[in-house]
Amino acid sequence: MVSKRLMGVPASGTIALSNLVSFMKSKGADIISFSMGEPDFTTPQNIIDACKKSLDDGFTHYTNSAGIPELRKAISTKAFYENNIHCTAKNVLVTPTKHAIFMAALAFLDRGDEVIMEDPNWVTYDAAIRIAEAKPKFVTTSFDDGFVVDPAKIEDSITPKTKMIILNSPSNPTGNVIPRETLEEIANIAIENDLMVLSDEIYENIIYEGNHFSIASIPEMFDRTITVSGLSKTYAMTGWRLGWAIASEENLKALDIIQTHSISCCTSFAQPAAVEAITGPQNEKEAMVKEFRKRRDLAVDLIREIRGLEVNVPQGAFYLFPRYAPKIRSEIMCTKMLEEAQVAVTPGSAFGPNGEGCFRLSYATSEEQIIEGLSRIKKFMFTL
Ligand SMILES: Cc1ncc(COP(=O)(O)O)c(C=O)c1O
Known part of the structure; x- marks a missing residue:
């Protein structure tokens, strides 16, 4: 029997969505995912090398x-x-x-x-x-x-x-x-x-x-x-x-x-x-932040062209939290978007009751994916 303290604590909605997207992709679905809470870059090589060295040194x-x-x-x-x-x-x-x-x-x-x-x-x-x-x-x-x-x-x-x-x-x-x-x-x-x-x-x-x-x-x-x-x-x-x-x-x-x-x-x-x-050297970290900034600006510009969406320009992290006009629950909105437009975003309600009416879009993905994904969302918004 599950403890009382765990009752009412749902599993992480963001991780559940990421798992679903990975599963759908593994079955061949052409999904653009804006659900990731992680940079799409690889860990810088100097860090990987330091780890390899510590393994070789028997630091285990x-x-x-x-x-x-x-x-x-x-x-x-x-x-x-x-x-x-x-x-x-x-x-x-x-x-x-x-x-x-x-x-x-x-x-x-x-x-x-x-x-x-x-x-x-x-x-x-x-x-x-x-x-x-x-x-x-x-x-x-x-x-x-x-x-x-x-x-x-x-x-x-x-x-x-x-x-x-x-x-x-x-x-x-x-x-x-x-x-x-x-x-x-x-x-x-x-x-x-x-x-x-x-x-x-x-x-x-x-x-x-x-x-x-x-x-x-x-x-x-x-x-x-x-x-x-x-x-x-x-x-x-x-x-x-x-x-x-x-x-x-x-x-x-x-x-x-x-x-x-x-x-x-x-x-x-x-x-x-x-x-x-x-x-160690911080140049890759700085390059990543520069890249995220470019992507933020690109995504904000594209979202502002979409009927029924509004977006703030956030100063940090790699998320946008757009508000949408249709009066439907964010969970339903995001499920429809995934099924009909094959774009994954996270329902705002996964971040508390006041996130309702919004969704989270992570732009930790390539410019090509951002352009393609937002073009799909634009078409999808016209169908609502
Ligand atoms: C606000 C916030 N804090 C903490 C974490 C957890 O970080 P870690 O995966 O390194 O434990 C995350 C991860 O998504 C996060 O978004």
């Missing part, structure tokens, strides 16, 4: 649960200089980013605690909160305001049970980047109400306008923030399962207890490759 056993010292140091140095987070290697735990989010939920939430997060937002937060027997409290953002969160709404949602705020900038699914001033206002709210913040910064390097700002760089925020990020999106390393959490030593110890009892440590031979990713 358990490591320190928090990660090899060189990697913890590389991450803390990067966080110090790039994110202005005043941390050392002792504040870093190497772990897959998704696992970091689950560990944070299990380590810091008690049954009945409330966690404030945006709607629409990445669904895994909701699952992690529910599995920890806590309660998500949604703060809606709107298409018309570019999905920027209003700190006043966060403040209004606080109750004596509120324990944590989850932030994700740049955002999956909207691509929105939370402005620094807004993050500063949210920080003040967190401090005044003694709340923790889980800041998911996995898209921190995929930003086209403006700069990334880490809320943990505000000195009074460091002790109450768990910053999570990773290599998946920045270096096209989704299959490597490598990310990290940065936290105060005390909070890190709590996360490490779960790490030791769950995965023990990250894959040993992948960790020297992660050091190479962070400390």
Whole structure:
């Protein structure tokens, strides 16, 4: 019998859709997929070579649960200089980013605690909160305001049970980047109400306008923030399962207890490759971001020519979150699009009730696919 805490937690809609698309493609269907939450590039060769070397060197056993010292140091140095987070290697735990989010939920939430997060937002937060027997409290953002969160709404949602705020900038699914001033206002709210913040910064390097700002760089925020990020999106390393959490030593110890009892440590031979990713040449990372930007602009221009679709220009990540005019549920809209136009996009409702009326389109695919896919969507929209 499934546990009560798992009831009401659906399987990931985004992963289910990706699996369906792969299955349909394997059967020969000519599908254009805008459903991927991952770069379509290959991991840069210098990183692959570093991994091969560590295998050849026989680096194939358990490591320190928090990660090899060189990697913890590389991450803390990067966080110090790039994110202005005043941390050392002792504040870093190497772990897959998704696992970091689950560990944070299990380590810091008690049954009945409330966690404030945006709607629409990445669904895994909701699952992690529910599995920890806590309660998500949604703060809606709107298409018309570019999905920027209003700190006043966060403040209004606080109750004596509120324990944590989850932030994700740049955002999956909207691509929105939370402005620094807004993050500063949210920080003040967190401090005044003694709340923790889980800041998911996995898209921190995929930003086209403006700069990334880490809320943990505000000195009074460091002790109450768990910053999570990773290599998946920045270096096209989704299959490597490598990310990290940065936290105060005390909070890190709590996360490490779960790490030791769950995965023990990250894959040993992948960790020297992660050091190479962070400390080696960054030219491929920069080229990927340039390419994503070109694709974003292309996709936005093409969507704006489609009757019945509207789109914001997001400043980061590799997603667009267009709003469509027909009054049908996004799940039905996306199923019809897949069946009739053979284009896969993710229903907005997979990202919370307020995502209804929109769909997520990932432009982490080639320009040719973007042109062909959006031409199919254009024809499809005429049939509605
Ligand atoms: C917002 C966000 N956070 C975290 C993750 C998880 O990253 P990883 O696959 O590296 O665990 C994803 C992956 O799609 C994401 O979109």
